[in-house]
Amino acid sequence: MPRWSKITLKIIAIIIGLVLTIFIVLALYINVNKKSLLLSINKELNKNLNGTMVIGSMDPTFLKGFPNVSIRLNDVLVKDSLWQKHRHTLLAAKDLEIAVSPLAMLRGTIQINKIGINNASIYLFTDSNGYSNTSIFKKKDKNKDSLQKQESSAAEIKKFTLSNVNFVMDNQKGNKLFHFLVYNLKGDMNYSGSGWEGDLDLKVLAKSLAFNTKRGSFIENKVLEGPFEISYDEEKGFLNVAPNTLNIGDDPFIIGATFDTSKEYTDFKINIEVKEIQWRNASALLAPNISSRLNMFNLDKPLAVNCTIAGSMGPGGDPAINVKAIVKNNVLSIPGGKIEDCNFAGTFTNNFIEGKGHTDANSAVKLYGFKGSYAEMPFSIDTASINDLNKPIATGVFKAKVDISKLNNVIGDNMLKFGKGTADVKLAYKGDIVNYTITKPYLQGIVDIKGADFTYVPRKVSFKNTAISLNFTEQDLIIRNIRMQSGKSIVLMDGSINNFLNLYYNSPEKILLKWKIRSPELHLGEFLGFLGTRKPKARKRTPKSNFSDNLNEAFEMSKVNMNVKVAKVYYNKFLATNVNADLLLSESGIAIKNVSLNHGGGSLKLNGSVTQQRDVNRFAINTTLSNVDIKHFFYSFDNFGLTSLTSQNLRGFLFSKTNIAGMISEQGKILPNSLNGSVIFDLKQGALLDFDPIRKVGKFAFPFRDLNNITFSNLNGKFDINGQRITINPMQINSSLLNMDVAGIYSLGAGTNIEVDVPLRNPKKDEDITDKKQIKERRMKGIVLHLLATDGEDGKIKIKLNRNRDKTK
Template sequence: MPRWSRIILKILGVFIALILVVFIAAAIYVNVNKKSLLATITEKLNQNLNGTLTIGSMDPTFLSGFPGVSLRLNNVVMHDSLWTVHRHPLLEAKDLEVSVNTLALLTGTIEIKKIGINKAQIYLFTDSNGYTNTSIFRKKKKTASPQEEDGDSGLEVGRFALDDVNFVVDNKKGHKLFQFAIDHLKGTADYSWSDWEADIQLKMLVKSLAFNTRRGSFIKDKVLEGPFKITYTDKTGVIDVAPNKLKIGPDPFTIGAKFDTSKEHTDFAINIEVNEIAWKNAANLLAPNISSKLNMFNFEKPIKVNCTIAGNMGPGGDPAINVKAIVKDNVLTTPGGKVDQCNFAGVFTNNFIAGKGHTDQNSAVKLYGFKGQYEQMPFSIDTASIHNLEKPIATGVFKSKFDIASLNKVIGEDVLQFVKGTADVKLAYKADIVDFKLTKPYVTGIVDIKNADVNYVPRKLKFTNTNISLNFTDHDLFIKNIRLQSGKSIVYMDGTIRNFLNSYYTAPEKVLLSWKIRSPQLHLGEFFGFLGSRQTTKKRKSAKTNFSDDLDAVFEKSQVDMHLKVDKVYYNKFLATDAMADLYLTEKGIAIKNVSVKHAGGLLKLNGTISQKGNVNRFDLNTTISNVDIKHFFYSFDNFGLKTLTSKNITGFLFSKTNISGGINNQGKLLPNSLNGSIIFDLKKGALLNFEPIQSVGKFAFPFRDLNNIMFTNLNGKFDVRGQKITINPMQINSSLLNMDIAGVYSMSTGTNIALDVPLRNPKKDEDITDKKEISDRRMKGIVLHLLATDGEDGKIKIKLNRNREKTK
C-alpha cells in the first residue's frame, strides 16, 4: 500500500475514533445527567412560552440520532395559561423525540436539531371571544440587526417529523374547523436570522377543512399527499407555500398558498389547479352547499379547473372562492337533459358584488363561449350567467338554428307535434332556476320558423308549409308573417300579445291575442277541431313537460281578438266571398261580430255567439240577408233541415232578418230539434217549382192551372222556430196559381197543423188591374176553400177540408 494511503487511513481511523469517543462520552453524560438534562430540555422548550410544557419522562435513544444524541420525551403536554378554562391542550404527545447537538451538549448547552412527534394531538383553539391557546408562544421583539439580538435566538429546529398526529384548528369565533389526521410529515428547516425555509413531505387524511362550519368542509375525507416548500419572512410575516404537485385523493393537483400572519387574523390565499379531473371528483372537493348543486350536473370527460380560496382566520363568513374551468368537446348531463359537443370557459365566484359578502346570494356562475347540441339542436350562448345561488336567476343570449322536428323531444308531442321545418332563434333570456331547471323565462328577441308542418294534437288540426316570426320585446309579443295551411285553407296572420310573459305564467286566461288575418280561401270544415271537447292526452312525468303544459294552458285559456278578411269561405256546400269578421275567442266560446259576406249574389251580415257545453256547441245568431238567391241559399245550408221544401222547389231573391239559436255537433252538423228563434223574410220574384204538397191538392182543385211553376209577386212573413216545429204567423200568399191566407204550425216530424184559406178564383183574371185596393178587395171573392194541412197516416202531410175552422185573418 502506498505511503499516502496508509496516512489517510490512519487519519480517518483517528477521526472515527474521536467521534466514537465523543459519542460515548455524550452517552455517558446523558445517562449520568438524565434528570438535569430533562430539566434543561424542559426549560429550553419552555422558553418564550406563555404557559407550561411538561414532560413525563425521558429516555436516550443513541443510535437513532447518531452522531447526535437523541432523547425520547414521553407524555409531553403543552398548556396555555387559560387551559383550565377552555380545556383544550395545545399538545398531547405520547412520544416526542428530540435530537440535540452532541458537542453543544458536552459544554452544557441544549441545541435541538430535530423534533419528532409521534402518536399525538395538536389542538389550536380559539374561543368565541377571540382568545387562542396559541398565545402560549410569546412573540419576539423585532430588532433592526442581528447585533441587537439579546443572544437568545429561541427554538430553531433543523429537522422535524410527525407520525400518527391528529392536528386540529378549532376557531369558534370564526366558525372554522380544520382537522387533519397526519400519517407522516417529514421536513427540514434552514434559518437565516429571523427568516426560515422548510421542505416538507406530507401524507394526511383531511377530516375537515371548514372555512365556515355552517357550510361544511372542503376536501372532506380525502387523502392529501406530496411535497411542500415553505418560506417565512419575518419582516412581512408572510408564509409562502410554493406551488407544487400534490395528490388530493386520486387526482394530482398543483397547490400553492400564502398566509399573512402580520395581521390580527391571519389572511390566507390558496391556489389549486388541475389539468384533468372528473367533474364528480372536483365537485366533491368543495363544501356541501356548493357540491350539492354541482352534483346535479356531470361531464363525461375530465375538465381543467383552477380554484382560489382567500380569506382570513378571524370571524366572518365564507372565504372568497373563485373557480375557473375549461370544457372542451364534452357531454354535459343536466336535470333537463344532455348537451352534446359542449364547449365553454366557466367562472364561479361567491363575491360577485364586492362588499356584499361571500354568500350564496352573492354567488354567480358565468359561462363564456358556451356551445353545444341539445336533442340534436345546436346552440350557442355568448355569455350565460347565473346569479344568486340561493334563488338562482339565469341570464344570457341564446342562439340556435335547427330542424324544428327536434322540438318534439324537448316539449313532447302532446300539444304540438312538429313534422318538418326549420327554426332560427336569437333570444335574450332571464329566468328563475328551480330544481336546476329554467322556470318562467322572460325573453326578448326573434324566433323565425319556416316551411313547418305542425299538428295541434288536442284539436286534431294539421298545418302544412307554416311560417311564423315571433318578436319578443320587454313586455309584448309580436307575431308576424305567419303562413298557415290546413288542407286547402291558407291563412296569413299578424298578431300582438300585450304584457305577454307576465300573463303567460301567472294568468293565461288574461292573455289577449289580437290577430289580423287574411286568407285567399278558408274551408271552415278543416277547423272543426275547435268544436267539441279537446282530446285529452296522457301527461308524461318528465323534466320536459313543463313548457308543454304551460303552452297548452295558454292555448286553451287565452282570449283571442280576431279581425278576418277572407276572399272565399267554404263550408260544406256554402260558398261566400269577400268575407269580413271580428271574432273574440275565449275559453268559453266565440263572440261573432260584424260578419259580412257575399253569397248567392247577395249580402249576409251576422252577429252572435258560439259556446261549448260538453259535446254540443250552442250558437245564438242575428243575421241580415239582402238580395240572396234563395235557391242557392237553401242548397248551401242543406235546406235548413226541411224535408218538403228544398232548394229544388224554390227560386227568388231573399231579404231576411233572423234571430236564431241552436246547436251543432263536433263535425259542424246541425243538431235536430235544436233551433229556436224567429225568421222574418221577404221573397221577391219568387216561385215554387214542383212543390209536392200544392201539386197533390191542385191537380184536383185546379186541374187547368200551372202547378209546376207558381210565381209570387211578393212573399213575406214571419216564422217562429221551436225545435222541429215552425210557427207560421198569419200571412198572405199571392201567386200565379192562386191566392192563399195561411197560418199554423209546420213540423219536421209530427204535429203539422196549418190552416189555409184558398179562394178558387184564378188570379190571372186580375192581371190587368193596376189599382192595388181593387186587387185586394177582389182577392177573396168567390168560392173560398178552407183547408187544413195535417199529418197523414203514412207520415206525409195531407190536405183536407177544415170543417171547424176559424177564418185566418
C-alpha cells in the same frame, strides 16, 4: 501493510473508539442525570411559553439520531395559561422524539436539531372573543440587543416529523374548522437572519377544511399527498408555499399559497390548478353549498380548472373564491337532457360586486363562447350568466338555426308535431332558475320559422309550408309575416300579445292574442278540428309541469281576438266572397261579431257564438240577409235541416232576419231537431216549385190547376222554430195561380197542424185592377175552401176539410 495505512487505520479506530466512548459517557450521563436533563429540556422548551409543558418521562435513543443524541419524551402535554377555562390541550403526544447536539450537551447547553411528534393530538383553539391557545408562544422583543435576543430566542428546529397526529385548528370567532389526520409529515428547516425555509413531504387525510362552518367543508375526507417548499419572512410576516404538485384523492393538483401573519388575523391566498379532472371529482372537493348546485350537472370528459381562495383566518365569513374552467368537445348533462359537442370557458366568483361580501347572493357564474347541441339542435350563447345563487337569475343571448322537426324531441307530441322546416333564433333572455331550470324568462329578440309543416295535435289541424316571425320585446310578443297553409286554405296573419311573458307564467287565462288574418281562399272544413272536444285535454299547471305542458295549457286558456278578411270562404256547399269578421276565441268557444259577406248575389251580416260542450257545439246566430238568391242560400246550408222545403222548391231573392240557436256536431253538421228561434223573411220575385204540401192541397181543391210553379210578387212571413215544430205565423200567399192564407204548425215528426184558407177565385181575374184596396177586398170573395193539413195514419201529411173552421165562419 504500508506504514501510512497502519497509521490511518489506527487513527480511524481511535476516532471510532472516542465516539463510542463519548456516546457511552453520554448514555451514562443521561441515565445518571435524567432528572436534571429533563429539567434542562423543559427549561429550553418552556423558554418562550406562556403556559406549561409537562414531560412524563425521557429515554435516550442514540443511534436513531446519529450524530445527534436522540431523546424520546413520553406523555408530553402542552397547555396554555387559560386551559382551565377552554379545556383544549395544545399538544398531547404519547411519543415526542428530540435530537440534540452532543457538543452542546458537553458544553452544558441544549440545542434541538430535530423533533418528531408521534401518536399525538394538536388542537389550535380560538374562542369567540378572539383568544387563542397559541398565545402560549411568546413573541420576540425586537428592542433588545442581539445577545439578549440570542439568549431568549426559542430553539431552532432543523428537522421535524409528524406521524399519526390528529391536527385541529378550531377558530370559533371566524367560524373556521381545519381538521387533518396526519399520517406522515417530514420537514427540513434552514434558518437565516430574515426567517427560514423548509421542505415538507406530507400525507394527510382532510376531515374538515371549513373556511365557514355554516357552509361546510372543502376536500372533506380526501387524502392529500405530496411535497411542499415553504419559506417565511420574519420581517414582513409572510409565509409562502411555492407551487408544487399535490395529490388530492386520485387527482394531481398544482397548489401554491401565501399567508400574511403580520396582521391581527392571518390573511391567506391559495392557488389551485388541475389540468384534467372529472366534474364530480371537482364538485366533491367543494363546500356543500356549492357542490349541491354543481351536482345538478355533469360532464362526461375531464375539464381543466384553475381556482383561487383568498380570505382571513379571522371573522368575516367566507373567503373569496374565483374559479376558471375550460370545457372542450364534451357532453354536458343538465336537468331534463344533455348538451352534446359542448364547448365553453367558464368562471365562478362569490365576490361579483366588490364590497357586498363573499356570499351566495353575491355569487355569479359566467360562460363564454358557449356552443353545443341540444336534442340534435345546435346553438350558441356568446355570454351566459347566472347571478345570485340564493335566487338565481340567468341572462344571455341564445342563437340557433335548427331543423324544427327536432323540436319534437323537446316538447313531445301532445300539442305540436313538427315536420320539415327551419328556425333562426336570436333571443336575449333573463329568467329565474328553479332547480337549475330556467323559468319565467323575459325574452327580447326574433324567431324566424320558414317552410314549416306541423300539426296542432289537440285539434287535429295540419299546416303546410308555414312561415312565422316572432318578435319578443321586453313586454310584448309581436307576430309578423305568418303564412300558413292547410290543405287548399292559405292564411296570412299578423298578431300581437301585450304583456305576454308575465301573463304566460302568472295568468295564462288573461292572455289575449290579437290577430289580423287575411286569406285569398279559406276552406272551413279543414278547420273542423276546432269544433271537436280537445284531445288530449290540457293538463293543469303544477310545479313539475314541463315546457310543453305549460304551453299547451296557455294555448287552451288564452283568448284570441281575430279580425278576418277573406276573399273566398268555402264550407261544404257554401261559398262567400269579401268576408269580413271579428272573432273572439276562448277556452269555452267562439264569439262571432260584425260578420259581413257576399253570397248568392246578395249580402249577409251575422253575429253569434259557438259554445263548446262535451261532444257537440251549441251555437246562436243573428243574421240579416239582403237580396240573396234563396235557392243558393237554402242549398248552401243544406235546407236548414228541412226535408219538405228544399232549395229545389224555391226561387227568388230573399230578405231575411233570423235569430236561431242550435247544435252542431264535431263534423260541422247541424243536429236534427236542435234548432230554436225565429225567421222573418221577405221573398221578392219568388216562386214555389213542386212544393208537396201545397201541391196536395191544390190537387184536392183545384184538380184542374197547375200548382207546380207558383210565382209571387211578394211573399213575407215569420216562422218560429222549436226543434221539430215550426210555427207558421198567419201569412198571406198571393201567387199567380192561387191565393191563400196559411197558419199553423209544421212538424218534422208528428204534430203537423196547418190551416189553409183558399179562395176558389182565380187571381188572374184581378190582374187588371190597380187599386190595392180593391184587390184586398176582392181577394177572399166567392167560395173559400177551408183546409187542414195534419198527420195521417201512414205518417204522411193528409189534407182534409177544416170543418171546425167552416162552423166558425
